[in-house]
Amino acid sequence: MSAESTIGIIMNGASGRMGYRQHLVRSILAIRDQGGVELSDGRRVQVRPMLVGRSAEKLREIAQRHDIADYTTNLDEALADESFEVYADFLVTKARVPAITKAIAAGKAIYTEKPTAETFEDALQLARAAAEAGVKNGVVHDKLYLPGLRKLRRLIDAGFFGRILSVRGEFGYWVFEGDGIPAQRPSWNYRAEDGGGIVVDMFPHWNYVLENLFGRVESVYAHTATHIPTRYDERGQAYQATADDAAYGIFELAGGVVAEFNSSWDVRVNRDELLELQVDGTEGSAVVGLFGCKVQHRSATPRPTWNPDVPDGHDYLADWHEVPENEVFENGFKVQWEEFLRHVAEDAPNEYDFLSGARGVLLAEKGLESAREGRRIELPEVTV
Numbered sequence: 467m468s469a470e471s472t473i474g475i476i477m478n479g480a481s482g483r484m485g486y487r488q489h490l491v492r493s494i495l496a497i498r499d500q501g502g503v504e505l506s507d508g509r510r511v512q513v514r515p516m517l518v519g520r521s522a523e524k525l526r527e528i529a530q531r532h533d534i535a536d537y538t539t540n541l542d543e544a545l546a547d548e549s550f551e552v553y554a555d556f557l558v559t560k561a562r563v564p565a566i567t568k569a570i571a572a573g574k575a576i577y578t579e580k581p582t583a584e585t586f587e588d589a590l591q592l593a594r595a596a597a598e599a600g601v602k603n604g605v606v607h608d609k610l611y612l613p614g615l616r617k618l619r620r621l622i623d624a625g626f627f628g629r630i631l632s633v634r635g636e637f638g639y640w641v642f643e644g645d646g647i648p649a650q651r652p653s654w655n656y657r658a659e660d661g662g663g664i665v666v667d668m669f670p671h672w673n674y675v676l677e678n679l680f681g682r683v684e685s686v687y688a689h690t691a692t693h694i695p696t697r698y699d700e701r702g703q704a705y706q707a708t709a710d711d712a713a714y715g716i717f718e719l720a721g722g723v724v725a726e727f728n729s730s731w732d733v734r735v736n737r738d739e740l741l742e743l744q745v746d747g748t749e750g751s752a753v754v755g756l757f758g759c760k761v762q763h764r765s766a767t768p769r770p771t772w773n774p775d776v777p778d779g780h781d782y783l784a785d786w787h788e789v790p791e792n793e794v795f796e797n798g799f800k801v802q803w804e805e806f807l808r809h810v811a812e813d814a815p816n817e818y819d820f821l822s823g824a825r826g827v828l829l830a831e832k833g834l835e836s837a838r839e840g841r842r843i844e845l846p847e848v849t850v
């Protein structure tokens with residue numbers, strides 16, 4: 467299929483974990499291979515990536531492997547190229563604000579990984595600067611595009627739950643310390659001074675999941691811990707973990723729903739999936755993972771009675787029913803990229819912008835403040 471026009475996308479951090487796998491290979495190259503993105507009037511827009519990074523050698527290798535013509539280690543040069551309309555940022559969080567600030571000044575449309583900044587003040591400033599410059603902007607909200615969460619959305623829209631009472635989230639797995647078995651995540655994730663920490667990593671996700679599915683987060687109470695004090699980096703050297711690696715949070719939402727999330731890189735998985743949410747409502751409940759979604763309706767709810775003297779032979783897990791797929795769910799990063807490209811090409815709506823990103827950073831910041839001070843903290847509404 468041939469495309470009528472092309473959008474040039476500067477991809478900064480394209481050799482990183484997220485930049486390479488999710489954004490380059492699974493999103494932009496997949497879009498390129500399918501002949502671009504289809505717009506509402508049937509026209510197609512093709513994509514043309516330009517790789518940006520610090521190692522020319524790495525970039526050259528990726529460019530050759532994937533037949534990409536453009537790559538550079540010079541961000542200023544890339545931003546000066548007017549044939550590239552979009553700037554995309556997958557850098558370590560610490561490096562994001564200066565790079566995006568340059569992209570705003572260059573008038574690019576901007577798409578970025580979360581968190582958008584290390585502090586709420588910086589995140590809000592980015593949202594304000596983008597609004598003032600009139601540049602389109604978007605932030606990854608990938609969890610909303612997971613098949614399990616899309617099935618959950620269908621249940622909410624259908625009124626399946628009645629009045630939703632609570633949401634319990636369990637996220638995490640064992641991240642190896644790095645001696646012997648290599649760690650599954652970059653070492654900067656465990657150093658606060660390098661922008662790491664599970665609160666700054668995961669609370670931005672929980673914020674957009676909660677506000678888009680259940681209601682705005684009005685307050686947070688969090689307890690954090692650095693359970694594993696020593697880890698080993700990419701070169702096998704011991705370092706002190708200075709960032710939180712587990713967070714236990716309670717969030718009160720507009721409308722009265724109570725949400726509670728355990729986030730931890732120090733737990734062994736005894737669940738169907740690495741992220742699981744249980745939603746309980748007056749009419750029904752659901753247990754949702756990345757892919758799966760099982761439900762139990764009020765009319766099919768067993769009636770347990772507490773009796774510690776008699777072993778309970780009831781199979782509670784058998785009382786749940788899997789929600790069918792009923793549609794094809796593509797990679798969530800790719801689906802959101804397609805939406806953002808339509809936003810750029812034909813002004814299609816995009817709610818997942820820098821302001822939404824800033825609300826996520828605010829929740830992380832207030833979560834850490836709550837943990838430091840040992841108290842519940844209210845969140846103000848955020849406007850540009």
Ligand SMILES: NC(=O)c1ccc[n+]([C@@H]2O[C@H](COP(=O)([O-])OP(=O)(O)OC[C@H]3O[C@@H](n4cnc5c(N)ncnc54)[C@H](O)[C@@H]3O)[C@@H](O)[C@H]2O)c1
Binds near residue numbers: 485519556561608
């Ligand atoms: N959406 C998600 O589910 C998700 C998951 C993991 C990470 N992330 C976010 O994605 C971003 C990247 O994380 P990652 O796991 O891919 O990390 P990574 O360490 O694998 O990649 C980071 C990239 O930034 C570059 N970089 C590092 N320091 C830099 C500096 N000082 N200046 C310029 N470039 C620099 C590296 O060369 C690399 O390309 C982070 O902001 C992280 O929070 C999002």
